[in-house]
Amino acid sequence: MIQRQKGCHDIYGREAKIWKYVDTIIDTVMEKYNYTYIRTPIIEATELFHRGIGDTTDIVTKESYDFQDKGGRDITLRPEGTAGVVRSYIENKMYGDATQPVKVYYNGTMYRYERPQSGRDRELTQFGMEILGSDDPLSDAEIISAAVNLYKMLGLKELKVNINTLGDNESRIRYREELIQYLKPHIKDFCEDCQERLEKNPLRILDCKVDQENEILKNAPKTLDFLNEESRDRFEKVQEYLDIMQIPYEINPNIVRGLDYYNHTVFEIEAKVEGFGANNVIGAGGRYNGLVSQLDGPETPCVGFASGIGRLVMALELEKVKLPITENIDLFLMYVNEDEKKYAAYLMQELRLAGFIVDTEYTGRSLKGQFKQADRLNAKFTCVLNSEDLNNNEVKIKNNKTKEEEIISLDVLIYYLDEHLGEEEEDMEECHCKEGKECTCGSNCNCEEECHCKEGEECTCGSDCNCEEECHCKAGEECTCGSNCTC
């Protein structure tokens, strides 16, 4: 059997619906902020990332998907989105556009040759936004606020925004040197990883999990002390704008972005969700004023942000955010003989063109099996096409929730469905499951009522539960049976 590639995932079914939903929210929010969608190639010249992201970064040195194509060109599968956007900005001379700054957003797959773990895959989907051509601290604040608002709109509640500033390139380099000098005499007392980091990535030592309690580290020089006046003013301005926009944040001097191109404002957004793995940063970004010129474009100040959609979806699921995802169909048509089947084909065509979600039987199941199928598909209405009724120009339609059945004229079927599905919409949010009955609300269950599930039985509240014994659990409560039940 051919398997998917390591660290890659197939996304389908309910999960795919969540991804699509997240995409639509991104589009909606970005439209409000007046960002335009940009789509750049997944493959780029290898040199772009070496010059853009930096030769010392692991992403470029160890983790990139490099190859030569048949023409001998050095190609890399993009490991992140910003470099490609900047390349496109320069190549298409967007700096000459009438509307400045240029505000764009992207949403696509990135590739990193890494060992997979929770929240990290080889193929990842990132959404990101960039403002190119503005040095205004308001643009820094806008990027952060847009990110936070997006997460809020998706339904995430517990967010932690960490911000920091690296200062301009000059103070950044000065600080780096100072830090190395300070740590060097004591480096023996640090963990092995930190000893490695000293020359390669000294700023990372500040954020080391092992040496967090080390007194020497606690007294280490801070980036903020090395800022020149301009950098300090800019950082204060960013905070001021964030305050005005009522975006809560914390200043965390240990936030260090991995990519070489960052300067001034940097930030990370963590999702504080129980059960999240070690990688709980769902989005991060910062200012990169030097990148455009470094890639042969005009001196252009920029700020941007990127977010992993996979982590985002994981956070939404762990937080059990209620998402407006439809998992039911309007009508399931059943039939027994060939004439009825033909009529089903005709009727489906009519109803689908009229805008209803309609399905029927395709595998030759018995009528009994068709009823089961209708339930599996969460059909709101079912209809057994019966030759006799059809000859009378009538159809028997059943509300699958109330179990009420009516015989109506075929001429008014569309009108009937329209009317009754409208009613359905209103209490779609409400769940009517009771003891011993199937949950009507689908898998994202928030039953208020008690459910009784026994070993091996499907939990009546709709979640997958492997109770050892009967449990009486309500929505949001810990399951009394001790199993991993999310009743």
Add this chain to the structure above:
RNA sequence: GCGCCGUUGGUGAAGUGGUUAACACGCUAGUUUGUGGCACUAGUAUGCGUGAGUUCGAUUCUCACACGACGCCCCA
């Protein structure tokens, strides 16, 4: 690149160095029910990640590899 644990049917899984790999769910068919959701009956892996080794014999022991989960490095 490093570490730890794992890999048995559509699903959750039990299990053993030796004839037919438990149980449950699901699915399909049948009986019954005025057109299903209950009950009952039957069917549903020639197979235990892949390859090699040990052995008379391996799904069960050993090794390698692949993949999965988690953590480190690094990073969204």
